[in-house]
Amino acid sequence: MARMVFIFLLFGLAVSCSTIPDPIPESPEQLETDSLMAIYGKSIVTPNLNFLKYFQLDKNGNTLVYGGTSDRFWFGAFRPDRSLIKENLVQLDLEKRFEQPVSKSSAISQRVLDKLIFEVFTHEQSEKSPNTSLARSIMGLSESTYEINYITDYIHRDDYIYIELARPWKGGYLLEINGSLGRSGKNYTQYISTDFSVSQKWDCRSPLSPRIGVYYFEKDLFVDVVQNGVWGFNYSTCSRWEYNTLDFFGKETCPGCNTSIKLKSQQEGICTLEVSLNGEIRTVVIDYRTGALVSNG
16 A cells, blocks of 8 residues: 555656756846846946846957947946956947837957947837838047047938948048948948047949058048059049159150159149159149149149
C-alpha cells in the first residue's frame, strides 16, 4: 500500500511540474539596461530612465552610455572606477510631435578635433503608430568638458540618412551626408558651426571629399592645390573648376617636365598662384569662387 502511495505522489509531482510554464526570457535591450544599471546606477542622478545602452569608450578611456526618460534623451560619461563625470538630459523632440518618444543613437561616431559627432533618431515608441515623422539630431559631445551641442530637424521615417564623413571646417564642421538608400535618395553636404548655433545645407557633395590641407577660404567653398594642378568646389552652386599646370603654359602634354604650383596669397575673392614649368615661373590670379582666370603672366 505504501508503495502505491509513493508511486501516486511521484506521478502527481511529475504532472504538476509539467504544467509550470517556461519563464519568458527578457529582451536583449532589457538585459543591457539591467546590466548597465547594476554597474552605474548608483552614480546616475537622473531618475526614471527607461533604458540604458552602451555607446563607446572616449579617447580618455572613459565609458559613454546613453538612455532616455519618457520624453528626453540622456547621455552620461563615467570614469573607469564607475564614478560619474557628467550627465546630459536634453529635449530632442522640440516640436513635440511624438506622444511617446524614444531616442536611439547611431552606432557610429566620428571624432573631429575635440568632439565626437554622432546622430540620434527620435520616433514614436510604437511601431504601429501612423506618425511618419522622425526627429534626426546631430550631436557634438566635447571629450574635454562632456558638454553636448546638438541640432534637430525632422525627416520621414523611411529616409535612411547617415553621416559618411565629418571633418573640421572654417569655424565649425563639414559633414558629408549619404541619403542614397533613403526615400529621397539624395546626398548632401552640411555645415555646422563649432557651437552648433548655425547650420547650412547644400544639395550636393563634392566629387572628391576635401582632403586635410585644402584651403577653405569660405565655408561654402574650398580650393585644393597639388603639385600638378589646382581645383576648387563651390557648394552654393554645386560647381567645380580645375586647371592642370600645363593649362597656364598653353601645353597639352609635356613628358618628363618638372612642374609645381604654390599658393602665394588669397584676398577679396581671388587667389594668387606661383606656377612653374621647367624653371619658367608665372604668376596666376584666379577668381576662386568661379575659377575664372583673372591674369596669367
